[in-house]
Every structure is written in structure tokens, then in C-alpha cells.
Amino acid sequence: MEARYDRAITVFSPDGHLFQVEYAQEAVKKGSTAVGIRGTDIVVLGVEKKSVAKLQDERTVRKICALDDHVCMAFAGLTADARIVVNRARMECQSHKLTVEDPVTVEYITRFIATLKQRYTQSNGRRPFGISALIVGFDDDGIPRLYQTDPSGTYHAWKANAIGRSAKTVREFLEKNYTEDTIATDSEAIKLAIRALLEVVQSGGKNIELAIIRRNQPLKMFSAKEIESQVVDIEKEKEEAEKKKSKKLI
Amino acid sequence: MALENVCNWQAPEALSPHLPGAGDWTIPRGYDPPVFLQTQGPELAHGTTTLAFRFRHGVIAAADTRSSCGSYVACPASQKVIPVHRHLLGTTSGTSADCVTWYRILKRELRLRALREGQLPTVAGAAKLLSTMLYRYRGLGLCVATALCGWDRAGPALFYVYSDGTLLAGDVFSVGSGSPYAYGVLDRGYHYDMTVEEAYTLARQAVAHATHRDAYSGGSVDLYHVKESGWERVSREDACMLYIRLQETGEQGEETTPTSP
Numbered sequence: 181m182e183a184r185y186d187r188a189i190t191v192f193s194p195d196g197h198l199f200q201v202e203y204a205q206e207a208v209k210k211g212s213t214a215v216g217i218r219g220t221d222i223v224v225l226g227v228e229k230k231s232v233a234k235l236q237d238e239r240t241v242r243k244i245c246a247l248d249d250h251v252c253m254a255f256a257g258l259t260a261d262a263r264i265v266v267n268r269a270r271m272e273c274q275s276h277k278l279t280v281e282d283p284v285t286v287e288y289i290t291r292f293i294a295t296l297k298q299r300y301t302q303s304n305g306r307r308p309f310g311i312s313a314l315i316v317g318f319d320d321d322g323i324p325r326l327y328q329t330d331p332s333g334t335y336h337a338w339k340a341n342a343i344g345r346s347a348k349t350v351r352e353f354l355e356k357n358y359t360e361d362t363i364a365t366d367s368e369a370i371k372l373a374i375r376a377l378l379e380v381v382q383s384g385g386k387n388i389e390l391a392i393i394r395r396n397q398p399l400k401m402f403s404a405k406e407i408e409s410q411v412v413d414i415e416k417e418k419e420e421a422e423k424k425k426s427k428k429l430i
Numbered sequence: 431m432a433l434e435n436v437c438n439w440q441a442p443e444a445l446s447p448h449l450p451g452a453g454d455w456t457i458p459r460g461y462d463p464p465v466f467l468q469t470q471g472p473e474l475a476h477g478t479t480t481l482a483f484r485f486r487h488g489v490i491a492a493a494d495t496r497s498s499c500g501s502y503v504a505c506p507a508s509q510k511v512i513p514v515h516r517h518l519l520g521t522t523s524g525t526s527a528d529c530v531t532w533y534r535i536l537k538r539e540l541r542l543r544a545l546r547e548g549q550l551p552t553v554a555g556a557a558k559l560l561s562t563m564l565y566r567y568r569g570l571g572l573c574v575a576t577a578l579c580g581w582d583r584a585g586p587a588l589f590y591v592y593s594d595g596t597l598l599a600g601d602v603f604s605v606g607s608g609s610p611y612a613y614g615v616l617d618r619g620y621h622y623d624m625t626v627e628e629a630y631t632l633a634r635q636a637v638a639h640a641t642h643r644d645a646y647s648g649g650s651v652d653l654y655h656v657k658e659s660g661w662e663r664v665s666r667e668d669a670c671m672l673y674i675r676l677q678e679t680g681e682q683g684e685e686t687t688p689t690s691p
Contacts, residue, residue: 279562280543281554288547320583 190304200308201301204257204331207310211256213344214243215354215376216314218326219369222394223316225254226373228344228380229387244391246399248273251286251317252391253293256344257331258310265309269293286317290327290335298333308332312343318395340372346380353379366394371417374410385411449535449563477646479608479637480510480521481616482577484588484601485624489579489656491521492633494608494641494669495649506649515540516660518556518580523606524573524593532574536560553580557589557597565595577603579656586656608640608647615639626655630664635676641669 193199212228227243245266246252251273255262272292276284293313301308308331315327328343329335340358342350353376363369374388381387390402480493493510496503512520512533522529539559544550551559557578564574574593581587590598590605602620604612615636624632633653641647651672653664
């Protein structure tokens, strides 16, 4: 039954599925994990960095992209598709500034990206974009925002979310650990993002890329050293928590 | 995209307004549109005095009400200050028909944007929108010279838009055939920290003086005030009566002012 309805994007199956869109979502699940967290005064994006080959230049693989001074996004899925989406979004950010005399709101650019993705699910001769995106930033009103889009073109606002491989595990971790305390300060929110990624990333801090935006400040990418020091802190806190637990038992 | 190239299909952009085609207007080959319009076209209404200035307590917009067609007064009581929405007014000058039509189009586009984005565009955004829409018809004989007066998140805002595509931000603008006379009065009395009453008097004086001297301005003087809570129509007074009244109060003022030793 599936085989007859999954070739052309513009054909519904009898039970109402657009199989090409669902297959695109499968492609997203193969991509490396990305996590986004909305704090009180900060938004954090973390991605799992795939280990690069020996001869490959690491700097050419960037999974966190600035769309404008106050908005950035991370994606999971096909890197080439993401490049196109990011380019279109960057152009739209500047075009909006030119015609409306105001920078985009995070919701506007998310809606633009989602509309772009939806267009590709309803046209002949094209396939959907195989990426999900996490878009974070601050609007003029100073409120932090996090949105997620998927290949079907829907978008939702989140407090914290993960996409890509092992997204489910990370989301469960976040559901358990995202509390008023854990996002109370900027450093706590950053630690939460790293802890969430450490759940699913092999070999620790080396394979994590992190970026933050603070209110009224531009995007800041963390260096490997800074991530390493955060990971060390997290390990220490874990040990102390373990010690306390074992003390109580005794 | 292969199919797009074959079918010449262009994805609709969210930000571009639907405008009538600029090429729909036909004139004999070899003619320059503005020249053709001047010599062969209908006599259009021109000539006016409008002014607008920005101060601490909002934006004042004032205008006369005479619509002239050459030496014929087509309408002595026309409306030259057009509301766009609760917090935006436009003073119009140039061709009345062009101004009214383009303001209706601007109103439509701002409403669409408000529905899409959940909030009205800023005054700067509205001015930019009007300016880019008019620019598409540059060289085709449109004459719209307008000052957009509004209050948005950034406070009182004032922009001058002309149909050749000029877009200027400023504190004081006067537009029309009577504008030199109005500027003379405005430039002497304007400062940002005026009280509301001082602003009303200044605006009335400027337009009244212009109607006194300019043949194409007259009728009544409309006065509007855009505040944080929205625009308010302050008054409409007959221009001649107003001018006489202001001269009298001016003389009284001079009598009571103590002379310096």
C-alpha cells in the first residue's frame, strides 16, 4: 500500500499520510543531536559535533548559524538542505529590515522558514527539506524565545527541546530537569544544555558545540576550552552529588 | 527548480503589496508622461498649505481646506488630513485624487501587515511602505507630497514622503504652495519642549498666515493632534476669522509685554 503513495510528494495516501514528508522526518532523526534551552535572560543552543576525519578542516563544519544579530539557529538533518534554508532566512532578515525598518522578530523568521518548508511539500518536482531547525533569539521586547520547525512546515514555541538522533532521550532528560532553579541563572541554563547533550554524546566535551545569546548582546560561540571547563564543573558537581547520596545511605 | 523555470511561477513574497500594473497607463508613443499630463491631461487639483511638527507631547498636523483647480476653487472645505489608523495621520498635498487613493492603499497594506504580524507596523515602517509603493510609479506623473504623523513604540514620529521616492525623517515639515509662509512662522516659534497650547497656537498661526498670503490656500484651518492615546481632531476654524483673531491677540500680547529699559 505504502509503495504506491510514497513517490510523489503531492499525493496523499488513503489514510491521510504524506509519506515523503514522513521520510524527511526520518532523515532528520539520522542527523546529529541539537538541543535548545530558553532561560530567563539567555537562550542556549548546543549541538553534537560529529568527529571529523584526520585530514578534514574542522572549521568548515558549522551547525549553529547566526541569522541576524539577535537570532540564530541550529539544525538536525541534511547539511546541504540546511545551507539553503539558512541563506534564504539570512536574506529575509535583511529584506525585512529594509522594507519594515525593524529587525525581524524570532516568530517572524520562524514563520518564514516554516512557510518555505511547507511550500516544498506542496509543489511538483521538489522534495521537502530534510531538516528540523531550532531557532532562538530575543525580540525588541526583551523576551527570550525558542522555536522548532520540522520538514512538514509546522512550528511551535518551546521552553526546551531537542532534535536529531536520540532527541527522545534528551527531551526526557530535559522534561525531568528543566525547572525554575535550573534556568534561574545564565550559567545554570548553559550547564543544563551541556548536561543534556552529555547524556547522548560519546567522549564528552570534545564533541559539543555551544552558542548563547544574552539579552541585547550578540551571539557568542563557546570555544573548546570554555566547553571543557563547563564539563569539568559538571563532573565535579556530579561527584559531589554522588558523595552526598552515599553519605546519606551510610 | 526545474518546474519553476518551465512554468515561470514565482513564489509570492509576504512583504510585497498587490498594486495595479504601472504599465496599464497608455500614452502616445514618444511622449514623456509628466509632460503629456501637463499639456493634454485633466487639470488636477494642486496648491495647499499643510504642516506637521513633532514635539514632546506628540505630533501636530494642520492644513487648510481649499482644493483649487487652477484659479477655480473646487472645494472650500476639503479634508487634507487623513487618518490612517488610531495612531497615524497623514497630511496630503499635491494631487488630491492621488493622495486619497494612495492613502487608502496604505491603510489596506497596514491592516494586512497588522493581521499577519499581530501588531501594526511602526510609523517608520508605514512611511517606508508608502515610499516604496510610490517609487514603482516614478516618472508617471503621480504627485503626492505627504507628512505621516504618528505615535508608535518609539514615541512621536514624523516622516515626509514624496512621490519621487523621497523619504525624510524630521521634526518640522510644511508642504504645499503656502509652505514658505508657514515655515516662516514655524521656524520662529518651534521648540521641542512646547506646551500643547503653544503648539496649537503655533500651528494655527502658521496656516492662517499662509492662507492670508497664498492664493491657493484658504477656506478653514484644520488642526489635529496625535497623542499616545491616538489622534484627536482639535478644531476647524475659518481661516480669515482665525487670522484676524490671532492678529488681535498678537497686538494685545505686544501691549502687555514689558519693554526693557
